[in-house]
Amino acid sequence: MHGRPRAGTSRRDAHEAQLLAHLRAHGATDRADLADALGLSRATVSTLTRDLLAAGALGVTSSGSRRRTGRRPELLTLNPRAGVLVGIDLGHTHVTVAAADAAHVIVGTRTRPCAAATPWDERARTAIAMVRALLSSADRPRLLGIGAGIAGSIDHRDNVVADTRTRLETAFSVPVLVDNNTRLAGLAEHVWGVARDLRDAIYLRLAAGVGGAIILDGGMRLGARNLAGELGHVSVTDEPLACRCGKRGCLETVAGRGALLNAAGTESLDQLTDALTAGDERAVAAVARAGAATGRVLAGACTTLDVTDVVVAGELTVLGEVLLGPLRAALTEHSLPTGTGTRLHLAQLGQPAGALGGIGALLREETLPLPLTAAAS
Structure with missing residues (x-):
């Protein structure tokens, strides 16, 4: 430049x-x-x-x-009339789609819940139907490309990635990009959300899974093995807590939704919220532990990368200061003391973030050509 x-x-x-x-x-x-x-x-x-x-x-x-x-x-x-780009988020328990034009204006989003056991091919078929419905209602339905996010490590889901890309390319005859949905959500916060004016940021989403994204010098980092941002699989305890990644003691075994509900003795996030309101000691201790562990992992990442801004997202943020207070305290305690300190931001985009991040990735993928003028009518 x-x-x-x-x-x-x-x-x-x-x-x-x-x-x-x-x-x-x-x-x-x-x-x-x-x-x-x-x-x-x-x-x-x-x-x-x-x-x-x-x-x-x-x-x-x-x-x-x-x-x-x-x-x-x-x-x-x-030129916003050149057409639209579509993002898809194939999450653990939802399918979300979004569309935006080349001017970054979001023209529509839709989401549909799905069971955690729903096969990936069924999720892809659902997404295809949702995209078609979204495009049918769009003012400028010329489709330029699709960015899709998949829950879990892309490095360990080669077959799912390939099958999803093939299904989408066959259905729409446009270029398709596939990445981790949480990393894409972090990119969306950088393009449209709370991190829009930040050159560097670490993003972490606390939900059914725990994952993140690394934004450095204004760009999303993928890493040598396409695993950058997998903060949920940093070890935080010597306890033999089994993680879905195959390791034990990962942050996700303490701060993931399922692990947290189990530790708190509750069956749903609503029940956990009620228990916290009632001052239930077991629930408060479980949430505080999750927050402290998360803050410590984020502090390590901030120190290593020399980043001063952290964005926290995900459904668990509804737990408020019972979670965020210990997280903030651990982030401060375990970060190197500097004049600027480390700033904690709450994400702004909510559910559509993963799908919007697919659009953001397309816009930043320079090998994907975009027509610069509107299609002839």
Whole structure:
């Protein structure tokens, strides 16, 4: 970036490609911020955007500005009429789909519960039907690509990944990207949610499973084995607590929903919430232990990666300060003492996050070409 053209391209072409790539990854941006992000002069950005607007490659909006004072600037986006991208989240107990245009505007979401034992091929068929229904109601139904998230480690689900990709490609004849759904949810928070203005962040979701995402230098990290962000499988205890990954004593065996309900002596999250309200000592101790273990794992990750912002998500956050208080205390206690400290943020996007992250991954996948102009009618 920073204005240096690639070999074999003219300087103008390189600058244009950089500008389009930035809008694709980050969505609506004003000209001044584009100039700063790309290391270009404002005059150069003005010329480039004028020509791209005339060619129909860009759109203009005034919404989404994060400036709090002064006149709201005109924001530039990729052409929203070019079509839509779809995200799918095949979670442990739900199937969620979402659609957004190339300008990052979310045009619809749908979700449907499913049993934890539902076969993956049945989940994929459900998702296909839901996508078709969502597209039928969309204002611009031209489908550009699909990003799908699958619960669990992608590295250990090669057959599920391949089968899901094949089914989706066959059904819709568009490029399909598949990744871990929790990691995609973390990316969604970086694109649309609470981490939108953060260059670096660690994301952790506490739900049926415990997983996360690592955002560094504005991008999602996958790791050498596609396992970056698997914080739920960091060892936190010597107790022989069996984890679904095959190890023992993982964070998920203490802070995952099933493990936590069992430790608290409750059968549902509602029951656990009621027990906490009533001051049940067993329930309070189980939740506090989960929070402290989670905070300690997050502190280790923050120290290792030198990250100061943590985003916590998932259904277990409804447990409030009984969980978050010990988590915050352990995060502070076990992080290196610095002048800035570590900041804890609660996720904003809720249930659609995994599906939205599939869209975010498509937008940031530079090998996936996106048409820049609207389809001819």
